[in-house]
Amino acid sequence: MNQDTKEQLLKKANAICSNTLMETLEITFVDLGSDYLVAKMPVSPKVHQPDGVLHGGASVALAESVGSAASYMFLDAENFMIRGLEISANHVKSIRTGFVYAKASILHKGRTTQLWQIRITNQEDQLISLVKLTTIALPKS
Known part of the structure; x- marks a missing residue:
């Protein structure tokens, strides 16, 4: 995939997040390849749990957002809608x-x-959470 195509896809993915949870959490899609998608989210009091660290629920919301968006981008989104079936997370740091x-x-x-x-x-590439997400592609009626 050339750089222009990549930038267009990322721009489109970010544009459809307006007025959604992704916008609320300031999640942005920043990189993609033939079999992966990367999103970024700031860690601030907005996504903290009461003791001042990243809330596990915010991590899971980030993970489901990027996994579902990846399914949408890599499947036939014109004919299918994507839904999450199951998600599990291990928070390690x-x-x-x-x-x-x-x-x-x-x-x-x-x-x-x-x-x-x-x-x-x-930012130092240290593992914070490891998440597994199962998605389903349902035909659009």
């Missing part, structure tokens, strides 16, 4: 400030179901 990056990589790309691994890391 806390973070108070900066940014987290979520990279969704495809593990299984079936006609109906897809399995994604989402690695959430800090």
Whole structure:
């Protein structure tokens, strides 16, 4: 994929997030390849739990957002709608400030179901959370 195509796809993905949870959490899509999509989210009091570290729910929202967007981008979105079926997360390190990056990589790309691994890391590429997401492609009526 050339750089212009990549930039156009990222711009389109970010544009459709207006007035959604992704906009509320300031999630932006920043990189993609043939089998992955990366999103970034700032870590600030807006996404903290009461003791001042990143809330696990915000991490899971980031992971589902990037995994679902990746399914949408890599499947026939004109004829199918994407929905999350199951998500599980292991939070292994806390973070108070900066940014987290979520990279969704495809593990299984079936006609109906897809399995994604989402690695959430800090700016030093240290693992914050490891998430598994299963999505389903449903035909549009």
